[in-house]
Amino acid sequence: MxxxxxxxxxxxxxxxxxxxxxxxxxxxxxxxxxxxxxxxxxxxxxxxxxxxxxxxxxxxxxxxxxxxxxxxxxxxxxxxxxxxxxxxxxxxxxxxxGGMLTNFPTIRKAVKKMASIDKMSKDGTFDNLSKREKLQITRQRAKLEKTLGSIADLNRxxxxxxxxxxxxxxxxxxxxxxxxxxxxxxxxxxxxxxxxxxxxxxxxxxxxxxxxxxxxxxxxxxxxxxxxxVEKVDTAAAGEEGQAPRRERRRVSRAPRREENGEETAATEAPAAE
Missing domain, CATH: 3.40.50.10490 (Glucose-6-phosphate isomerase like protein; domain 1)
Structure with a gap:
């Protein structure tokens, strides 16, 4: 820096x-x-x-x-x-x-109002309104955008x-x-x-x-x-590497045990000869 x-x-x-x-x-x-x-x-x-x-x-x-x-x-x-x-x-x-911080929930409502107007213009509701209503809503949207558009992503x-x-x-x-x-x-x-x-x-x-x-x-x-x-990428990579040894250990645990004399024990006993 x-x-x-x-x-x-x-x-x-x-x-x-x-x-x-x-x-x-x-x-x-x-x-x-x-x-x-x-x-x-x-x-x-x-x-x-x-x-x-x-x-x-x-x-x-x-x-x-x-x-x-x-x-x-x-x-x-x-x-x-x-x-x-x-x-x-x-x-x-x-x-x-005024009150943007001390009355933050009210400001968030105004931002949501701006989002609802955008939704109206996309889903076709805006087309069913009269010319005067369209003009009023458009002016309201422009006013909200001017004062609150730059903080639209500020959720808290x-x-x-x-x-x-x-x-x-x-x-x-x-x-x-x-x-x-x-x-x-x-x-x-x-x-x-x-x-x-x-x-x-x-x-x-x-x-x-x-x-x-x-x-x-x-x-x-x-x-x-x-x-x-960078830290997020490193953490994700470390998490993936940490999972691999655990899977390896599970595979090793399933391997046949060896007796002291070096002979392997069978997983299942063979039937005795008659």
């Missing part, structure tokens, strides 16, 4: 924070200096925190659990969608539906949340904290890191910075998924 170097973080602009007057004092440990009224993030700490978060996310992916990516700001939408789709993880890039609560800009996604972070779901996040100098389990201090406004951090963690998760596949 490769982590970004200091120069790569610098080139991507991960060190640029917000104006000094907008800072959150809780981010003081991650701030290196102030220049021209703008806080500069300590990239050595960023590199260490990225590596820590990547290792933790790799373990989660290796165990077969889901990580929900959340980023509704314009600069991050496309990047998050591409990276999450590449590793088969759910994501939210439109408005965060995610094991972790990855958030870009905790200030903008504060509702999602609050719901995760309430349920005890670990939160991984890119945290800028104007945000509160106290509600985040794995803080990645970095510029969350520049698309290059977001792309670099997401590429690192998603590549680590892809490695975890690949290792999971």
């Amino acid at each position: 490769s982590t970004p170097t200091f120069d790569q973080l610098l080139e991507a602009g991960c060190h640029f924070g917000h104006l000094k007057r907008k800072w959150n004092p809780a981010m003081a440990p991650y701030i290196f200096m102030e220049r021209n009224g703008i806080h500069i993030i300590d990239l050595y700490k960023t590199a260490a925190k990225v590596e820590e978060a990547a290792n933790a996310l790799k373990s989660i992916a290796k165990s077969g659990k889901k990580v929900l990516f959340v980023a509704t700001k314009k600069q991050a939408k496309q990047v998050v969608a591409e990276k999450a789709q590449a590793i088969g993880m759910p994501y939210v890039i439109e408005r965060w539906p 609560l995610p094991s972790a949340l990855f958030v870009v800009d905790v200030l903008k996604e504060r509702i999602a972070v609050a719901e995760a904290n309430r349920l005890g779901i670990p939160v991984f996040a890119m945290v800028d100098t104007n945000s509160d890191p106290n509600n985040v389990d794995f803080v990645i201090p970095a510029n969350d406004d520049a698309s290059k910075s977001i792309d670099l951090i997401l590429s690192t963690v998603c590549n680590a998760m892809a490695e975890g998924l690949e290792e999971r596949k």
Whole structure:
């Protein structure tokens, strides 16, 4: 697993924070200096925190659990969608539906509604409806697809949340904290890191910075998924090899016994001669 170097973080602009007057004092440990009224993030700490978060996310992916990516700001939408789709993880890039985690059964009902509409269009029920009803259902389907289409495969609560800009996604972070779901996040100098389990201090406004951090963690998760596949193959192979000796032992047990003098005993006694 490769982590970004200091120069790569610098080139991507991960060190640029917000104006000094907008800072959150809780981010003081991650701030290196102030220049021209703008806080500069300590990239050595960023590199260490990225590596820590990547290792933790790799373990989660290796165990077969889901990580929900959340980023509704314009600069991050496309990047998050591409990276999450590449590793088969759910994501939210439109408005965060309130209660998505704390009221998860209701969200699942909405996803099932979307599936039932698809079923109607396939089994011919859709053709028997009036033009107005078709239009209403089509619009409802499009609305559900826009907000919930990316989490259609999320059948249970995610094991972790990855958030870009905790200030903008504060509702999602609050719901995760309430349920005890670990939160991984890119945290800028104007945000509160106290509600985040794995803080990645970095510029969350520049698309290059977001792309670099997401590429690192998603590549680590892809490695975890690949290792999971390899372990499954090895386990299956070991299981097949373990069955073969047992069959061999059964065959050996059926072989005729040998007496001390070296002569074999017959399986059945011959009838005595008269």
